[in-house]
Every structure is written in structure tokens, then in C-alpha cells.
Amino acid sequence: xxxxxxxxxxxxxxxxxxxxxxxxxxxxxxxxxxxxxxxxxxxxxxxxxxxxxxxxxxxxxxxxxxxxxxxxxxxxxxxxxxxxxxxxxxxxxxxxxxxxxxxxxxxxxxxxxxxxxxxxxxxxxxxxxxxxxxxxxxxxxxxxxxxxxxxxxxxxxxxxxxxxxxxxxxxxxxxxxxxxxxxxxxxxxxxxxxxxxxxxxxxxxxxxxxxxxxxxxxxxxxxxxxxxxxxxxxxxxxxxxxxxxxxxxxxxxxxxxxxxxxxxxxxxxxxxxxxxxxxxxxxxx
Amino acid sequence: xxxxxxxxxxxxxxxxxxxxxxxxxxxxxxxxxxxxxxxxxxxxxxxxxxxxxxxxxxxxxxxxxxxxxxxxxxxxxxxxxxxxxxxxxxxxxxxxxxxxxxxxxxxxxxxxxxxxxxxxxxxxxxxxxxxxx
Numbered sequence: 001x002x003x004x005x006x007x008x009x010x011x012x013x014x015x016x017x018x019x020x021x022x023x024x025x026x027x028x029x030x031x032x033x034x035x036x037x038x039x040x041x042x043x044x045x046x047x048x049x050x051x052x053x054x055x056x057x058x059x060x061x062x063x064x065x066x067x068x069x070x071x072x073x074x075x076x077x078x079x080x081x082x083x084x085x086x087x088x089x090x091x092x093x094x095x096x097x098x099x100x101x102x103x104x105x106x107x108x109x110x111x112x113x114x115x116x117x118x119x120x121x122x123x124x125x126x127x128x129x130x131x132x133x134x135x136x137x138x139x140x141x142x143x144x145x146x147x148x149x150x151x152x153x154x155x156x157x158x159x160x161x162x163x164x165x166x167x168x169x170x171x172x173x174x175x176x177x178x179x180x181x182x183x184x185x186x187x188x189x190x191x192x193x194x195x196x197x198x199x200x201x202x203x204x205x206x207x208x209x210x211x212x213x214x215x216x217x218x219x220x221x222x223x224x225x226x227x228x229x230x231x232x233x234x235x236x237x238x239x240x241x242x243x244x245x246x247x248x249x250x251x252x253x254x255x256x257x258x259x260x261x262x263x264x265x266x267x268x269x270x271x272x273x274x275x276x277x278x279x280x281x282x283x284x285x
Numbered sequence: 286x287x288x289x290x291x292x293x294x295x296x297x298x299x300x301x302x303x304x305x306x307x308x309x310x311x312x313x314x315x316x317x318x319x320x321x322x323x324x325x326x327x328x329x330x331x332x333x334x335x336x337x338x339x340x341x342x343x344x345x346x347x348x349x350x351x352x353x354x355x356x357x358x359x360x361x362x363x364x365x366x367x368x369x370x371x372x373x374x375x376x377x378x379x380x381x382x383x384x385x386x387x388x389x390x391x392x393x394x395x396x397x398x399x400x401x402x403x404x405x406x407x408x409x410x411x412x413x414x415x416x417x418x
Contacts, residue, residue, distance in 0.1 A: 041298030048294060049363050052327060052354050146296035146365060201356065206328035207314045215313075215329035216352060219365070226296050 004269065007262040011255055018251030024087070025244035031142045032178070032237035038143055039175070039230040046227050053220045055201045056212055057191070065213040066161065067221065070190050076113045077134065077165040078103060079156065079188070079225065081172035081232045082122035083240075084140060091173060091181065091239035092121045098183045099171040103131075114165055116156055118149075118229060134159065144233060146226055153222045160189045172228045175235035179242060188224055191217060289321040291337055293346055293362045300367045301337075301346060308360050309336040310353055319355055326355040332407045334415045335362060345370040347415035349408045366408075373416040382409035 057068060080099045082092045107113050114134035117123040123136045137152040160168055168189040173181040205212050288304040308319040311333035330351050337344040351364030385406035388398065 038297075042296055044292075044299055045294040045296050045363060048354070048361050049352075052352065052363070056327060150365065201325050203354075204324055204326040206312060206317070206326055211313070212327050212329055212352075215350070216327075219352065219363070222365075223296060 004262065004265050007258055007265060011258045011262065014251050014254050014258065018248050018255070021244045021247040021251065025241055025248060028237050028241035028244060032234065032241055034143050035230070035234040035237050036175075039227075039234045042227055042230050046223055049216075049220055049223055051201075053191075053216055055203060056205070056209060056216060065210070065217055067157075067189060067191055067217045068213075070192065071166050073166045074112075075165040076106070077116055077156075077159070077168045078113060079116040079118065079168060079170045080122045080126075081170070081229055082117070082119035082125075083232075083236045084120050084138065086121060087243060088236055088240040089243035091236055091243075092119075092125075094181070095171050095173050095183050096122060096125050098185065100129075102169070102171075102185065116152075116168075118152070134164065140229070140233075142233070142237070144229060149226060149229060150222070153225050154218075156225065157189075157218045157221050170225065170228055172232040173235040173239075175231050175238060178238045181235040181239060184228075186224070186228070188221055191221065286340075287321040288339070289319070289323075290359045291362070292359070293335070293348070293364065293367050295364055295367050297366075301369055303337070303339075305337040305339045305344075307338040309338065310362075312353060317353070319360055322357055323355050323360075325357070326353075328353045328355075330362070330364070332404070332411050334411065334418070335367075345415045345418045347373060347412050349411070368412065368415075370415050370418055373412050375413060375416045378409045378412035378416070381405060382413065385409060 078099055080095060082095060086092060103113060110131055114132045115122075115126045116134055117126060117136040117138075119140060120138040123133060123138055126133055135152060135155055137149060141148060156168070159165060167187065170184075170186045170188050172184055172186075174184040176182055286306050288306055289308065291301070291303060291305050291308055292299060293301040306320070310317050310319075311331045312328040313331055314328070317328060330348060330353050332349050333347075335346045335348055337346065346362075346367055346369050348362060348364040348367045351362060351367070354361040354363065385402045388402035389406065
């Protein structure tokens with residue numbers, strides 16, 4: 001049996017740990033509500049741009065743009081959105097596993113694909129496996145602004161335009177509710193399925209449909225990626241909040257069982273002392 | 286007078302929304318004024334100021350490119366960044382201007398960073414000029 005002092009040490013250290021996890025839970029909770037707000041603020045922009053893109057791309061069948069055209073696939077890019085650090089339950093491993101499985105199923109060698117990693121956990125994961133990371137962005141803020149990710153997203157779209165890869169898949173955690181995230185695979189480029197719920201408008205184009213697509217499509221693709229990042233961030237904070245809450249709960253349980261052990265050990269020590277005194281007294285008589 | 290609804294939205298959220306009598310913008314093909322009842326139209330915008338005119342008052346919004354979508358009853362401006370004149374951080378814009386100018390001096394003209402610096406300079410100048418109005 002562990003000594004009294006050992007158990008006491010364990011109790012204090014577990015208590016301290018639970019204070020830390022409790023604090024992290026509260027930080028995650030406040031980040032989560034802000035991230036959820038950000039994701040909501042982004043919705044009107046996304047809806048609008050999707051509507052216009054669908055109207056322009058579907059409405060004028062004669063207008064074409066390299067980003068709309070499928071081409072023979074020599075190289076595929078995978079954009080994987082992860083968190084900046086762990087301590088968020090299965091949040092990172094879920095999305096990384098999904099991406100890795102897809103890559104292993106589709107490709108024989110590492111030359112057939114490149115990785116674009118948003119988030120440090122993903123970058124380290126793929127680097128350890130010696131995969132080609134074409135582009136990465138780490139140290140993403142808890143509440144990312146568009147300005148912050150603009151460069152990386154611009155470059156991604158630019159690489160597709162320059163032919164560095166021929167299709168782009170995106171993997172991220174879609175935030176469903178505070179207790180659920182679903183891993184989503186989404187094909188971003190080429191833009192083949194532009195869905196819209198509303199009836200497409202017929203627009204006048206100033207100056208021409210081609211020139212509008214030139215501006216609109218990159219902006220649309222960028223907003224798809226940024227939207228996914230916001231979505232993933234909301235999910236990340238929710239996942240971390242849950243992970244930290246269950247850690248705090250577990251710590252409480254541990255403290256309870258350690259306290260029981262501690263009391264038992266103390267009682268045993270007292271009993272032993274009494275027995276010794278009584279034994280000593282009997283020997284003197 | 287008839288009015289038209291205007292909304293300016295960016296990826297970081299809606300920036301401005303109101304009913305105005307006329308919207309005046311700078312599209313890639315030139316100045317563009319929109320009155321209520323305009324036919325549906327889409328046009329890319331230049332980095333510049335959007336003027337919203339209501340009853341003799343003019344409100345300025347700085348936009349960094351983007352897109353203009355017009356419907357008979359509504360105008361939407363989709364930009365990567367947009368600020369209403371009185372919420373522009375002039376100090377930041379001035380700093381951005383200096384940075385961009387330094388880069389322009391350091392780079393060769395065909396360099397891609399040169400183009401970027403040029404755009405950054407345009408955005409900064411636009412913000413400064415809109416904030417001054």
C-alpha cells in the first residue's frame with residue numbers, strides 16, 4: 001500500500017491539474033462562442049457569393065474559365081484543416097485519419113499528391129510521414145480574420161491556376177453541435193458542383209461574363225476555404241471544451257478515490273499505533 | 286424619392302446596410318451609378334470608394350476590390366475587405382502605405398511581390414482618402 005504521504009501528493013497534484021483543465025475549459029468556452037459568432041457572420045457573404053457564382057456560371061453557358069474545367073489529373077492536392085495544438089479529444093486525429101486513408105487508397109507514391117496544411121498539428125503529422133507539403137499556415141489565431149489567411153488561400157488558388165496540381169480536395173471538421181463534429185471531404189477545384197437553392201437570376205454582365213468569372217471564381221474558391229476554416233475553428237473550440245470538461249470530471253473522480261484510499265491508510269496507521277501501544281503496555285505488566 | 290437597399294458584406298461579416306437613393310461605384314470598366322429599378326447586373330469593382338447618396342448626404346465606404354451585384358430592389362457589394370469612412374484606422378493605413386512604398390523601391394518590376402506591394406499601396410491610399418472625406 002502506498003504511504004500516506006504518497007497519496008497526499010497525488011491528491012494535491014490531481015487537484016492542481018483539475019484547476020488547469022477547468023481554466024482551459026472556460027477559455028475554450030469563450031473562444032467557442034466567439035468562433036460560432038464569426039461563422040454566423042460569414043454566412044451572408046457565402047450565401048450571396050454562392051448565389052451570384054451559380055447564376056453567372058450556370059446562366060451563361062458560353063462563358064468558360066480554367067477553374068471550371070476538369071483536366072487530366074497528374075497531381076492532386078489535399079488541403080487539411082487541423083487545430084494549432086491537441087488537447088481537443090479526437091478532433092485532430094479524426095480529420096487526419098480520414099485524409100490519410102483517402103490518400104493511401106488513391107495514390108501509390110508520394111509524387112502523386114501534395115499537402116496543404118492549415119494548422120500546426122496537420123503539418124507535423126504529414127511532415128513525419130515524409131509527404132510533400134506544398135504550403136502551410138500555422139499559428140492561426142483562435143478567431144481568424146480573412147486578412148490573416150488571405151495570402152495562403154490566394155497562393156493555393158494560384159497554384160491550381162499555374163498547374164502545380166489539377167484538383168484540390170479539402171478535409172475539415174464540420175461543426176454540427178457543441179458535442180458533435182463531422183469530418184467532411186469537399187472537392188474545391190475544379191469548381192464542378194456549384195449548388196444553389198435559389199433560382200438563378202439572369203444578369204447583365206459589365207463588361208463580360210468571362211471577365212466577371214475571372215474575379216468571381218477565385219473569390220468564391222477562397223471563401224469556400226475560409227468558410228471551412230471558420231467552421232473547423234468553431235468545432236475545435238467545442239471539442240476542446242468537451243475534452244477539458246471530461247478531464248476535469250475525471251480528476252474529480254480520481255480525487256474522490258484517492259481520498260478514500262487516504263482515509264483508509266490513515267485509519268490503518270492509527271489502528272496499528274493503538275495495537276502497538278496496547279502490546280507495549282501488556283509487555284510491561 | 287425611391288430608395289434601394291444596399292448591403293456591403295465581407296468574409297468577416299456584414300459591414301453596412303441601409304436604404305439609399307443612389308449608389309455610385311468604380312467598376313473595372315469605369316464609374317457606375319445605380320438608381321432604384323436598375324436591371325440585374327454583376328460587375329467587378331476597382332479598389333476605391335463606394336458613395337451612398339441619400340437626401341444630399343453622401344456616405345463613403347472604402348472597398349478593396351470585389352464584386353457588385355445589382356437587383357431591381359437591392360444592391361450587394363461583396364468585397365474581401367470594406368470599411369465605413371469613420372471606422373478606418375488611419376494610422377494603420379499610413380503604416381501600410383509606408384511599408385508598400387519601401388517594398389516598391391526594393392523590388393524589381395516583374396517580381397510578383399512588386400504587384401502585391403502595388404495593390405497594397407492602392408488599398409492604403411484608398412483607405413486614407415476615404416477616411417479624409
